[in-house]
Amino acid sequence: MSIKRLFIKSKKFKGLGFFAVVAALSLTLTACGGDAPKAPKKATPAPAASAIKDGLQLPEGHPTAAPEGMAAGKKVGPADHTTLKSDKSIVLSDEVKAKWKSAKILILDSESGQSVVKTIDVGSGIQLNEQYTLKLDAFIPDWAIDEAGIISRSNEPNNPAIQVRVVDGANAVSSGWVFESLPDFNSYKNDRYKLELLPSD
Numbered sequence: 001m002s003i004k005r006l007f008i009k010s011k012k013f014k015g016l017g018f019f020a021v022v023a024a025l026s027l028t029l030t031a032c033g034g035d036a037p038k039a040p041k042k043a044t045p046a047p048a049a050s051a052i053k054d055g056l057q058l059p060e061g062h063p064t065a066a067p068e069g070m071a072a073g074k075k076v077g078p079a080d081h082t083t084l085k086s087d088k089s090i091v092l093s094d095e096v097k098a099k100w101k102s103a104k105i106l107i108l109d110s111e112s113g114q115s116v117v118k119t120i121d122v123g124s125g126i127q128l129n130e131q132y133t134l135k136l137d138a139f140i141p142d143w144a145i146d147e148a149g150i151i152s153r154s155n156e157p158n159n160p161a162i163q164v165r166v167v168d169g170a171n172a173v174s175s176g177w178v179f180e181s182l183p184d185f186n187s188y189k190n191d192r193y194k195l196e197l198l199p200s201d
Contacts, residue, residue: 080167089149090138090163096152100139103162105178106196107134117198130194131168143179162197166190 042070108115109128118126125135142153143161153159160180166173176188180197188195 019024064157085115088145090141092138092141093104093152093155096141096155099155100141100200103139103160104198104200105134105136105162105164106198107198108194110194112194125167132193133167134193134195135165135167136162137165143177155193157200158201160197164188164195166193 102119103122104117104119106117107128108114119132120126120136122136122139125133128134140152140159140161140163141151142156142158144151144153144159157180160183162178163176164178165175174188174190174193176184176190178195178197179185180199183196
């Protein structure tokens, strides 16, 4: 082969080599993702507290909120019996009414410091002073409450209580329940006249 032909041939290969390099570069760019890089996904924000209140479900594993007005871990105390209503219906059997017709009450006048024990019949009262009268409305030997109202669970003095009123003429100044064994449960409150239910003879 002549030198001239070899020169031409080598020139052709050089041209082909150039095109091969360009093609290879093009394929490489395409394979590596020539498009613009995508922005990273943003994290979904947790729902706001107001959204949770509106009924959105909490994420799985999220602790539920403590009920309103109750701190976590706080124990609920016993029911406050000082809120018992004196106008609740009283349902007593004839046997209970026949056996328990009066109550022995210690009356302490905190102004004078004097105290007196009086036995008062159910449905009657005694004069405390020129202005006030103490009325005994009910005696329950075994006080309890159910759907029917205030009842006596038995005819035995297992939880004695009386319903009383301090009145000024026709107006009740104080009213409520006085318990013999559970004075902390008394709903009767009066700044001057303190009452205690004493055991019956």
